[in-house]
Amino acid sequence: MHDSSPILMFDSGVGGLTVLAETRALLPGAHYIYVADSAALPYGDKSEAEIAARVCGLLGRLAERYHPRLICIACNTASTIALGMVREVLETPIVGTVPAIKPAAETTQSGVIGLLGTAATVRQPYVDQLEAQFATGKTLLRHAAPELVVAAERKLRGEQPDSAAIAAAVAGLRSQPGGERIDTVVLACTHFPLLTEELAKEFGADVAFIDGAQGIARRIAYLTRCQAFTRPDSDLAIITGDASHDTALHRALQHYGIGRIARL
Ligand code: DGL
Numbered sequence: 579m580h581d582s583s584p585i586l587m588f589d590s591g592v593g594g595l596t597v598l599a600e601t602r603a604l605l606p607g608a609h610y611i612y613v614a615d616s617a618a619l620p621y622g623d624k625s626e627a628e629i630a631a632r633v634c635g636l637l638g639r640l641a642e643r644y645h646p647r648l649i650c651i652a653c654n655t656a657s658t659i660a661l662g663m664v665r666e667v668l669e670t671p672i673v674g675t676v677p678a679i680k681p682a683a684e685t686t687q688s689g690v691i692g693l694l695g696t697a698a699t700v701r702q703p704y705v706d707q708l709e710a711q712f713a714t715g716k717t718l719l720r721h722a723a724p725e726l727v728v729a730a731e732r733k734l735r736g737e738q739p740d741s742a743a744i745a746a747a748v749a750g751l752r753s754q755p756g757g758e759r760i761d762t763v764v765l766a767c768t769h770f771p772l773l774t775e776e777l778a779k780e781f782g783a784d785v786a787f788i789d790g791a792q793g794i795a796r797r798i799a800y801l802t803r804c805q806a807f808t809r810p811d812s813d814l815a816i817i818t819g820d821a822s823h824d825t826a827l828h829r830a831l832q833h834y835g836i837g838r839i840a841r842l
Contacts, residue, residue, distance in 0.1 A: 579647050581808040584611040585798065586646035588637060590621040591727070592734045592827070593769030594652030595834050597675065600795035601650070602835065607807040610814075611644055612836055617818035620727050621655040622696025622767070629698065633660040634667060636842075640816070641670050647805065650798060651675060654766050654790075655696045658704040673797050677705055677766035678790045680712040685786055690717045690759040692751040692785075695766035697722035705766075719757055721750035723767075729776075730769035735826035739776055748780040765789040812837030 585601070585608050587594050598612055615621075615636060621629050633656045637649060650673045651657045651664065657674035665672050677699065682691045691713065699705065700720040709718045726747050729739035751757050763785055765771050771789045778787065813836045821827055821839060828839060 579645075579805070581806045582609050582810060583647040584609045584644055584814075585802070586611045586613060586640060586644060586649045587652045588613045588615070588633075588640075588649065588656070589653040589768055590615045590656070591619045591731055591769065592830065593727070593730060593767060593772070594650075595734070595830075596768050596771045596789070597650060597652035597791045597794050598834055600791040601798050604795045604799040605802065605807065607809055608802070609807065609809045610836070611646065612813065612815045612831070612834075613640060613842070614815065615818045616821065619731075620696065620724060621653065622698050622722070622724050622727060624698065626659050626698070629656060630660045630663055634663050636818070637664055638667060639842075641668050646670055648673065648798060648801060650794060652768050652794070654768060655698045658699050658702040671801055673794055673801065675768060675790050675794055677708060678764050678788045678793065679705070679708040679718065681793075682762045682764045682788045683713040683716050685788060686716060686762040688759045688761040689715070690719065690756050690761065692757070692760040692763040693718055693720045693766050694723045694726065694747060694751070694763060694770055695720070696724060696727065699766055717756050719751055719754045719760065721747065721754075723747035723750060726773060727767065727769045730772040733772055734830045735824075736829070739773060741776070744773065744776045744780050748777065760785060762786045762788060814838045814840060816840050816842050818842050
């Protein structure tokens with residue numbers, strides 16, 4: 579490992595930038611490679627087998643090419659499905675993103691927690707386990723909100739997110755039995771913190787939002803605590819789809835400190 583060995587952050591799209599921002603705040607001197615598997619976005623409507631094969635294959639290639647000091651799977655869908663498998667095949671330390679049910683259970687006063695994620699995430703046994711382990715005695719209401727992934731991708735590119743999509747996601751939780759008592763919402767998809775403002779308006783002022791980004795950043799800082807860092811002039815994004823004409827994306831990546839884009 580060299581001082582310039584990167585921290586590699588992986589997501590299906592731009593959602594992982596919310597994790598990158600928190601990590602950079604703790605480790606400003608590190609070199610980051612941000613990977614968006616936009617050719618396969620969205621992951622949320624794919625099968626477990628498809629997601630696992632895709633994530634393991636891509637991360638294997640990326641690890642071989644870029645020799646990262648650490649890989650962060652900055653995607654709840656990929657992590658809840660493929661984290662164990664990726665850890666089995668790669669020697670690089672891997673940090674995953676899991677729905678922040680534990681802190682939500684510690685925060686709720688009403689005892690009713692909402693969880694917004696992709697369709698693939700909300701059905702995972704991993705989420706059942708987190709609920710059983712950390713939210714016994716509480717009610718966890720889940721809702722799959724794929725339309726928020728689209729809204730977040732748009733917002734990051736400077737477009738107005740679709741207000742009907744925000745309203746539909748909130749209604750998906752509020753309309754469930756007990757939904758009117760939700761006071762804490764887990765944003766179990768890394769895209770969704772990009773929409774916190776819009777979600778807060780729709781849910782109302784007395785609902786708190788919790789995501790895993792700060793916890794992941796702390797974990798990465800801890801795992802790299804004795805390491806030296808040098809950062810090149812600019813970080814690198816690797817996009818699996820053709821993003822050459824996506825100038826709004828290039829601008830957004832620059833805003834997150836990424837000045838170079840390559841295609842995988
Ligand atoms: N950002 C991803 C997550 O955290 C999901 C988006 C997608 O459906 O690809 O789950």
